[in-house]
Amino acid sequence: MSTLIANRRDFLKTSALTGTALVLGFSDADAAEPLALAANHEITPFVMIDPSGVVTLFNPRPDMGQGTYQSMPALLAEELCISLDNVKIVQTEGDAKHGNQNAGGSSSVRRLWKPMRTAGAAAREMLIAAAAANWSVPASECNAANGRIIHLPTKRSFGYGELAAKAATMPVPKEPKLKDQKDFTILGKPAPRSDVPMKVDGTAQFGIDAKVPGMLYATIERSPTIGGKVVKIDDAKALKSKGVKHVVKSERPLFGSTLEGVAVIADSYYAAVKGRKALAVTWDTSGFDKFSTDAFYEQMRTLAAKDGIRAEASKGDAVSAFKAAAKTIDAVYETPFVAHASMEPEAAVAHYKADGTIEIWASTQGPVWTKQAVAKQFGTTPDKVTVHPQFLGGSFGRKGGLDDFIMEAVYLSKQVKAPVKLVWSREDDITQGPFRPGMVNALTASLDANGVVTGFRHRVVGPAIQFQGRKDIEGKIDDWALEGIEPDDSPYSIPNVAIEYAHAPVTTPVMWWRSVYASTNMFGHESFIDEVAHAAGKDPLDFRLELLAKANPAPNSTGARFQAVLTLLKEKAKWSEKLPQGKGRGVAVARSFESIAAHAVTVGRGADGKLRVEKVVVVLDCGMHVNTDTVIAQTEGNIVMGLTAALKDAITFKNGRAEQTNFDTYRVLRINEVPAIEIHVMPSSNAPGGVGEPGLPPLAPALANAVFGATGKRIRTLPMNLDAM
Amino acid sequence: MAQLTLNINKQSYKVDVDPETPLLWVIRDEANLTGTKFGCGIAQCGACTVHLNGAPVRSCSLPVSAAAGQKITTIEGLSPDRSHTLQQAWIAEQVPQCGYCQSGQLMSASALLASNPSPTDEEIDAAMQGNICRCGTYPRIRKAIHRAAAMKPSGSR
Ligand code: FES
Ligand code: FES
Numbered sequence: 001m002s003t004l005i006a007n008r009r010d011f012l013k014t015s016a017l018t019g020t021a022l023v024l025g026f027s028d029a030d031a032a033e034p035l036a037l038a039a040n041h042e043i044t045p046f047v048m049i050d051p052s053g054v055v056t057l058f059n060p061r062p063d064m065g066q067g068t069y070q071s072m073p074a075l076l077a078e079e080l081c082i083s084l085d086n087v088k089i090v091q092t093e094g095d096a097k098h099g100n101q102n103a104g105g106s107s108s109v110r111r112l113w114k115p116m117r118t119a120g121a122a123a124r125e126m127l128i129a130a131a132a133a134n135w136s137v138p139a140s141e142c143n144a145a146n147g148r149i150i151h152l153p154t155k156r157s158f159g160y161g162e163l164a165a166k167a168a169t170m171p172v173p174k175e176p177k178l179k180d181q182k183d184f185t186i187l188g189k190p191a192p193r194s195d196v197p198m199k200v201d202g203t204a205q206f207g208i209d210a211k212v213p214g215m216l217y218a219t220i221e222r223s224p225t226i227g228g229k230v231v232k233i234d235d236a237k238a239l240k241s242k243g244v245k246h247v248v249k250s251e252r253p254l255f256g257s258t259l260e261g262v263a264v265i266a267d268s269y270y271a272a273v274k275g276r277k278a279l280a281v282t283w284d285t286s287g288f289d290k291f292s293t294d295a296f297y298e299q300m301r302t303l304a305a306k307d308g309i310r311a312e313a314s315k316g317d318a319v320s321a322f323k324a325a326a327k328t329i330d331a332v333y334e335t336p337f338v339a340h341a342s343m344e345p346e347a348a349v350a351h352y353k354a355d356g357t358i359e360i361w362a363s364t365q366g367p368v369w370t371k372q373a374v375a376k377q378f379g380t381t382p383d384k385v386t387v388h389p390q391f392l393g394g395s396f397g398r399k400g401g402l403d404d405f406i407m408e409a410v411y412l413s414k415q416v417k418a419p420v421k422l423v424w425s426r427e428d429d430i431t432q433g434p435f436r437p438g439m440v441n442a443l444t445a446s447l448d449a450n451g452v453v454t455g456f457r458h459r460v461v462g463p464a465i466q467f468q469g470r471k472d473i474e475g476k477i478d479d480w481a482l483e484g485i486e487p488d489d490s491p492y493s494i495p496n497v498a499i500e501y502a503h504a505p506v507t508t509p510v511m512w513w514r515s516v517y518a519s520t521n522m523f524g525h526e527s528f529i530d531e532v533a534h535a536a537g538k539d540p541l542d543f544r545l546e547l548l549a550k551a552n553p554a555p556n557s558t559g560a561r562f563q564a565v566l567t568l569l570k571e572k573a574k575w576s577e578k579l580p581q582g583k584g585r586g587v588a589v590a591r592s593f594e595s596i597a598a599h600a601v602t603v604g605r606g607a608d609g610k611l612r613v614e615k616v617v618v619v620l621d622c623g624m625h626v627n628t629d630t631v632i633a634q635t636e637g638n639i640v641m642g643l644t645a646a647l648k649d650a651i652t653f654k655n656g657r658a659e660q661t662n663f664d665t666y667r668v669l670r671i672n673e674v675p676a677i678e679i680h681v682m683p684s685s686n687a688p689g690g691v692g693e694p695g696l697p698p699l700a701p702a703l704a705n706a707v708f709g710a711t712g713k714r715i716r717t718l719p720m721n722l723d724a725m
Numbered sequence: 726m727a728q729l730t731l732n733i734n735k736q737s738y739k740v741d742v743d744p745e746t747p748l749l750w751v752i753r754d755e756a757n758l759t760g761t762k763f764g765c766g767i768a769q770c771g772a773c774t775v776h777l778n779g780a781p782v783r784s785c786s787l788p789v790s791a792a793a794g795q796k797i798t799t800i801e802g803l804s805p806d807r808s809h810t811l812q813q814a815w816i817a818e819q820v821p822q823c824g825y826c827q828s829g830q831l832m833s834a835s836a837l838l839a840s841n842p843s844p845t846d847e848e849i850d851a852a853m854q855g856n857i858c859r860c861g862t863y864p865r866i867r868k869a870i871h872r873a874a875a876m877k878p879s880g881s882r
Contacts, residue, residue: 065823065860192819199824200815201807202760202800206825209759217754242726242743268754270746343764343772343825343859393762393825394859426765629819633865637822640861663769663857671863672850 043123043167045097046076046116053147053161055080056088060112061103062365063091063195064342064392064399065637066692067630068108070193072116074626075109078186079120079179081144082160089194094367094387102366104400104512106593106690109626113688114178121176123167130166131158181624181685190629195391207363207390208347208423215349215419217269218412219276220250220261225291225656226433226508228283230260237278238264243271247279248415253377254404254434254509256469263412269423289656291507293438296653297334300504304332304442304461308500309477313486316496318444321455325446329535333524334717335700336650337438339666340513344393345429350409351419352378358385358410359419363392365400373403374410396641397512402434430666431658435651436513437463437506441524451536453547457498458485458528460521463506477501484518484697485525489591491559492529492544493551508653514641515693518592519700523718526588526701531714540705541566541575541587556686558596562589565598565619565682572680573600573617579709580604583614586705588698593690595622597635599702603710603722611710611722613643613675613703620679620695623686635679635695642699644669650719729793733758734802744790748782749773751789752799760800760828764857771856774829775799781836783855800828803835811835814873822860830856834870843874 043049048056057076063069069089077084092098099115124144131149132139135156143150150157160167181188198204223229235247243266252259264275322328348362358378364370367389371382392399409422424432439462446455464478481501484490513519533543545566553559566589570576579585582605589598602615616639625631648667652659660666704715711725727744730737733756740755752761752775761784764772768783775784776798784792803809807816811834821827830853837844837852844852849870858866 063823065821067822192816195824196816196819196821197807199821199827200812200831201803202758202828204824205759206762208763209753211754211757211759268742268746268750270743270750274743274745341859343770343823343857344762345764392823394823396859423763426767426770633819633822633862636864637861640863641859662767663765664767668857668859669861669863670857671853671866674863674867677864 043126043164044119046119047080047123049160049164051161051164053159054088055082055086055147055160056090058090058092058098060092060098060101061108062367062389062392064103064365064395066103066108066634067193067627068103069195070191071109071626071630072112074186074191075112075116076120078184079117080124082147084186084191084194091389092367093389094371101368102400104365104397106692106694110594110688110690113624117178118176121178122173125173125176126167126170127160127163129170130163133166134158134163187626188624188628191627193627193630204391206344206393207361208344208393210349210361210388210390210421212349212351212361212419215421216245216265216267216416217272218263218265218409218420218422219269219272219425220263220408220422220428221276221279221281222261222428222432223259223283223285223288225285225288227257227259227288228285230262230281231284232282233262234280238275241271241275241278243267244275246416247275248412250408251411252404252408254402265412265416265420269421285656288507291653291656293337293652296438296504296506297440300440300461301332303502303504304440304459306502308459308461308502309475311477311482311486311499311501313482313488314498315487318455318457318496318498321496322444322446325454326449327447327535328444329531330442330444331528331531331716333441333443333527335439335520335523336652336718337435337508338513338645339430339435339651340396340398341430341666341668342392342394342396342398345426346399346405346424347422348406348409349419349421350406350413352410352414354417356380356384360386360406360410361388361390362406362409363395363399364389364403364406365392365395369401370403370406374407377407378410378414396514397516398434400512402511426663427661430651430661434509434511436519437465437510439517439520441521443524443528445528445532447532447536451538453494453532453536455496456494457500458525459500459502460485460517461502462504462520463510464503465510465512465516467503467505468509473503478503481517482521483516484521484590484592488558490525491551491553491557491562492547494547514638515592515696518590518693518697519642519645522588522590522697523700523704526590526698527704527716530586530701530705530708541570544587544589558591561596561621562591565589565596565621568680568682569598569600569617569619572619572678575600582710584706584708584710586702586707586709588701588705590694590697592694592697595620595689595691595694597694597698599698601699601702601706603703603706611707611725615676615678616699617678618680618695619682621682621684622689622691622694623684624688625681625691628681631681631691632679634691636677638693638695639677639699640669640674642696643673643703646700646703646718646720647722648719727790729789731756731789731793731797732795733797734799740789742789744788746789747785748775748787748789748792748797749784752784752797758799758801762825762828764826764829770826771829771833772826774832774856776832776836779836779839781833800831803831809835810873810876811838811869814869814876817872818865818869820862820865820869822862826856826858826860830858830866834866834873838870838873844870
């Protein structure tokens with residue numbers, strides 16, 4: 001598991017390359033041979049055209065709501081000169097020819113922007129080559145439009161279906177010509193998503209919906225602490241419960257350890273649930289029953305008071321700057337453990353067959369990850385594992401790269417020699433982790449007599465996602481732990497910057513959660529910039545602009561883009577207009593996943609006198625993008641999820657147990673709590689950045705800064721209780 | 726076990742199940758209508774919302790025996806062809822993200838519009854508060870309900 005995780009960053013860096021290689025990497029012979037015989041003609045691994053002209057486009061990134069079911073095919077369709085209205089979209093299933101198929105890190109569009117377009121353009125050029133050969137004319141006289149190749153001088157044309165067989169035999173162009181941004185007809189515009197109709201009539205298939213003949217249903221009784229051992233199982237009553245077929249121990253592989261459970265397997269899900277209730281399991285929780293958030297935060301605070309490991313991106317000598325300063329300020333910020341709590345709980349159908357092959361239907365962010373992890377776990381090779389990724393009913397990082405619940409289902413199927421559908425209860429989901437890691441951020445800054453910032457230190461303390469199950473961590477920094485705060489991402493002009501990290505190990509599993517460490521780091525970082533602005537006696541938005549201007553950023557650099565985003569936000573949020581008494585406005589800006597988002601949050605008092613969030617205005621610079629409406633939808637989602645994390649329940653632990661269990665104690669934002677939202681997407685010709693996550697990190701600091709504006713009270717610990725302000 | 730006859734979407738289903746079984750699991754696993762979703766099992770999230778004689782109920786918390794012989798409508802029965810004004814409005818506003826909560830949202834919204842054809846924001850909030858959307862589609866849900874309210878009704882319910 002840890003190898004997969006360690007490799008995630010590599011894959012983000014290299015997938016653009018493998019993507020291209022994959023489109024152009026098969027030889028002409030490969031393309032020509034088996035495919036010419038098939039009824040469907042695969043022109044590249046991502047485009048298939050049948051003789052009647054039906055175009056099938058392959059989506060290599062599972063859709064969890066982020067819109068890849070439309071965005072990936074859109075990249076192909078743009079270059080292929082076809083409308084998305086009449087194409088068939090097929091989710092890939094982890095075959096090597098489709099390359100990396102793991103969605104995560106807001107990577108799909110920014111990493112596949114070029115490879116997918118290249119695949120579409122290659123197919124277009126092969127269709128043109130086929131038509132030109134049929135007419136014996138130069139390819140340069142032919143054009144592609146609306147699913148037809150046209151011979152421009154004579155206006156003759158062929159439909160793609162008529163050309164498919166021949167096109168598949170054409171040489172694959174080495175460097176197909178991509179369209180100019182100004183000629184885009186699909187990309188960069190709002191477009192309806194083709195998964196939407198399936199999601200309004202109940203026909204969209206999620207992992208939990210899969211059903212295969214002979215399937216049994218399973219639920220797993222788990223240790224009240226995460227990680228207890230099964231001492232004794234009294235299954236007499238459970239086995240007598242109607243419909244229960246088996247009671248077996250289960251295994252949940254997670255970060256190099258195996259978490260035990262007791263599975264009840266029955267002929268219906270409710271029979272399994274009832275059997276689980278009748279089960280009496282004795283657990284040995286020793287070693288797992290000590291963890292408490294109170295003690296853990298104390299420990300993190302102690303670490304935050306000491307020097308951490310200095311990140312390479314640090315510069316100058318912040319400590320000397322602090323000593324020479326006219327004024328220094330310190331603040332410590334704390335963010336809680338939170339759960340992903342996607343609406344679809346973990347669910348998978350697995351069939352471990354007699355011949356040792358394994359078939360899986362599940363919600364997974366990454367079919368390639370799943371194939372590899374399952375093969376490794378069950379001592380076979382990925383080619384023996386078939387994965388059918390379904391629509392994910394939300395994930396937010398939970399269902400990518402761990403595959404713990406999928407492996408549980410495979411394990412159970414192997415035990416009982418039948419296909420098994422495993423469905424986690426909501427209680428399993430909320431109490432058993434993994435969680436977004438709880439973090440402490442300690443910040444210090446110095447000002448000279450003129451209010452100029454001379455030094456800045458940001459210490460990040462918390463559990464490293466990447467270090468779980470690993471030993472070689474001494475002196476290392478989790479690759480993702482400093483997201484958002486290194487100078488690359490935070491281009492303020494400050495001469496002396498120290499960025500430090502201290503790992504605080506936990507036995508509780510932690511995992512990527514929408515925007516990962518940027519979601520926790522930026523709360524401290526951008527709240528503190530606000531504190532520094534007030535200490536310098538400046539308007540917080542103007543102060544940020546000044547700090548950016550001082551760096552004299554090159555045109556189009558991150559610094560210049562920050563300036564543009566904040567300047568537009570200042571206008572759109574009517575920042576300079578005075579607010580009535582009792583209201584407050586706060587700003588924050590963050591770069592994460594190669595996109596920049598700035599939020600202005602307004603808080604005010606409702607009729608009941610209680611403070612509430614009235615409005616969120618966002619300016620997002622995500623570079624070029626595929627679907628403007630998806631960008632806006634994702635940003636709306638980020639605001640709602642960011643508000644939940646800032647305002648609603650934390651996951652807290654006592655004696656190794658999570659104290660929240662379901663949506664009654666782990667409350668999330670509901671429709672009546674949603675503020676007015678206004679989103680502005682900057683037009684751009686820059687390389688695409690991420691979209692699924694960057695709208696989240698600025699929310700909490702902008703909100704806390706707004707609360708300060710309204711009440712003069714600094715919120716340094718999340719979640720905050722607005723009712724008590 | 727009990728032999729029960731269920732009337733789901735105007736079709737009759739004979740099932741042989743434990744009468745305590747929540748209606749949700751019978752709809753999903755016996756009638757194979759998987760549009761209705763499981764989200765919490767304790768009537769907190771609304772993912773399992775169906776209509777019982779036109780009124781929205783949380784099927785995860787209703788024993789199947791209590792629904793026998795009554796008129797049950799699931800998302801699959803909202804219209805035969807996505808023609809319900811709310812389904813059209815949901816598509817027009819591009820409401821769903823992951824989509825998992827949306828069957829429940831639509832069943833709550835359709836019950837609301839049936840009793841209150843042009844609800845205010847406050848009335849929408851009151852009727853839709855029991856339905857969680859973790860993806861955060863709430864602003865669009867609100868817009869889509871207003872849009873549907875302004876449309877001429879079509880399709881069946
Ligand atoms: S599953 Fe019924 S309300 Fe959540
Ligand atoms: S659309 Fe994903 S939970 Fe609502």
